[in-house]
Amino acid sequence: MALLEIENLTVTFKTSSGPFKAVDSVSLSCDKGEILSVVGESGSGKSVAMLALMGLLPWTATVTADAMRFDGRDMLTLSARERRRIIGKDISMIFQEPMSSLNPCFTVGFQIGESLRLHLGMGRAERRARSIELLKLVGIPAPEDRLSQFPHQLSGGMSQRVMIAMALACNPKLLIADEPTTALDVTIQAQILDLLVRLQRDHGMGLILITHDMGVVAETAERVQVQYAGQKVEEQDVKGLFADPHHPYTAALLSALPERALRRGRLPSIPGVVPGQGDRPPGCLFAPRCQYATAACQTAPKRQDRALGLALCNYPLVDGVPQGHPGKAAEVNA
């Protein structure tokens, strides 16, 4: 059994104009020592699924799932108090904006020490020693001095290192990194990613890396799950995904990578935006932006088998060719 198993997770938000499904029947698993990458544009419900696992969604959200097991425990039936004993200790999370994710009113040492005291019951001196150890681990120079500093005295990259140190404080079994490098400079991005991968290997953690950047995926992940508008549209290991994407959306994402644009000229882009609350198509959610969509795509698309990357598509691509496609004549959006 995998460390984390989520089956058919659905998250619905109550809004002033009716319910909104941010996550739609998403299944996900991640094992010890594994890196899973969840990829998708903004608004595809990547973070929401993870926040649902952590119990960090606002009260307007309703979470349902067939199963949500972590380390053999059913996270769905846990009370809030029992859940709080797991999150921050066995599962921890780092966020997109390191600068605003640290509390400006407390020192670095205080914020790292908080988890140590809460979950491990460490005393003052122990906490200090462990905090210094953690800061060294994430590559912060002169950790003794950093402990008494406030977040506004740190740079963005430094803040994210502190966030990682905080997340690692209790030796978690699973680390969720939600767009950990998006807000950082390009040079710092690579450093932070290397750090995350190294720490994951050294500690044998599971790592779920949420990103919209295929470049990040290529550098770090082992298994990739592509999400679109709250649905999982494809899942493959990273090599297979880059070599032979099965869902047209994955293919489109990959061809938008600058490294992959072989021909000279404009970088291809995906027309349109992720559907929101008001403009959800009836069938396949990607159909309005898909070059292969036909009338059949107006009803719910088929889930393909594992050999075709579990692609949620009627005409999965194999080597760039849509399988079973009726041809140009039947296409709705040329």
Added chain:
Amino acid sequence: MIRFLLYRLALLVPTFIGVSIVAFAFIRMLPGDPILLLAGERGMTEERYQQLQHLYGFDQSIFVQYFNYVADLLSGDFGTSIVTKRPVLEEFFTLFPATLELSLCAIIVATAIGIPAGVFAAVKRGSWLDQSIMGVALVGYSMPIFWWGLLLIIFFSGMLQWTPVSGRISLIYFFPQVTGFMLIDSLLSGQKGAFTSAASHLILPTIVLATIPLAVIARQTRSAMLEVLGEDYVRTARSKGLPPMRVIGLHALRNALIPVVTTIGLQVGVLLAGAILTETIFSWPGIGKWMVDSVGKRDYSVVQGGLLLIAAIIMIVNLLVDVLYGLINPRIRR
């Protein structure tokens, strides 16, 4: 921090000069001859008039008069009461502790109730609890406190006979002033029942004076908390598995307090304006009643001196609030 303080102090200088000009001009703007007003004597001879004119320095140019006035102020001479012939500063210091005791009690009550009320309202946003707290706060904010005091007297003193109507302590007790605070002095005196008497005299005026600051603090705390609760660092704190009490009461409130402290500081002016009405209603022998009585008795040198002293208090308190603001806001501390 020191530079910040010096800057704030430097800003006070022009304001203080302005305030002294207002006080200086006050006597000269009153309808009627300032010399007759200051002397408070009837049927004055021409000789006596000349003598007084020279004594008060009115025979000199207006600039010399002003500089003499400021020089007097700096040497601690704030004028002499026309009615009692006592120095204004001396009267001020005998009456000020009464106002200070009342104001401190009021601001303590307002803070102790206002901050928790605002926090509850923000956490339970949109609930009936939020709506009732904010409804009561708006009524308090709109309250004509002089009427509110009379109502409380009708109810608690008239109908229930629980509290006395006026004064600081029952006339049967007498003991020397040590601190000027009746609550403390009555305890020090060791007389039986003295403290209870002092406390029962203090209750209604405190409620009346606390009403508006309480409402303002509750409203400000709510809006500050609402802003802070949406911040990323609150999510970080929750992701550590901290109990809600700690997330709200420490991580969120600590940040929300920064604007609230400024608001509390600004209430000092409101308190002193309120003290004018409250002290008049409850015959509380403080500086508010002193000012009203002096205007009524045309004791204009007291009004002039009191105006300046009260403005000075407000400026000093505002400076202290700035210091406090710097102390609780790490971004300014260093």
Added chain:
Amino acid sequence: MAHTQALQDKPATAGAMRKAMLKEFWYYFSQNKGAVIGLYVFAAIVIIAVFAPIVAPHSPSLQNREALLLPPFWEQGGQFAFPLGTDAVGRDILSRLIYGARFSLFIGVVVVTLSVSFGVLVGLVAGFFRGWIDTAIMRVMDVILAFPSLLLALVLVAILGPGLMNAMIAIALILQPHFVRLTRAAVLSEREREYVVSARVAGASRLRLMFVTILPNCLAPLIVQATLSFSSAILDAAALGFLGMGAQPPTPEWGTMLADAREFILRAWWVVTFPGLAILVTVLAINLMGDGLRDALDPKLKQS
């Protein structure tokens, strides 16, 4: 949503656009139930004040010697002729309250008009010309704000002499620094915007820039502040009346009525209760409206 629909129809004329803006404003304002209640209550008070001679059962100054300190009609000894009782010289309290509404609204209108027109003018000058004019004006405003408002009003009335008119002038003077500060801050943030720069480049005169180009874009915070000042003006005027420095007896001003009633406080609760209640209800209604206006006009809060 209906309001967005209304906005999407491209307005053809300035009139249509204004209508659409008003519609949008009303949508946000009416979302706040308290504000709508406040508006109705305030409208009712205005109507009562305007038609006071028709609505009031008695003259506010008529002294009924045979009906001194009568309680309200539901108490023992009360009469239906005097629904809320009579005061110490036999005047009908209800009628005095109804006429008092005229004074309170009059005070609010005069004070707000005075302080807004003066404050906005000075604030425009300070924000527009900058330099030493700005510094001098703002230091003067600091000085005014260094005093507790009521104390300064009290002292000003001591200089000018007690009376309703002088009380209003004093209150207008202590309220105007808020308008100066608001206007100046708004002008400072607006004056570097592209539309102002382009108007300047197009050769608009300084006066035109100040009043026609910049001012209309600073209106929202000013309207909210004006509403709040309306209620503080009523409160402060009543407080001055209560201290004997505002409207003088026998004027049926609410604060002055309370001052007259003080000596009967433990004997006749109604002479004290009703005038204060009238002040509270009026001020509360205006503040409710003020909260609604702020929500409707502040684009920052609109999204939430």
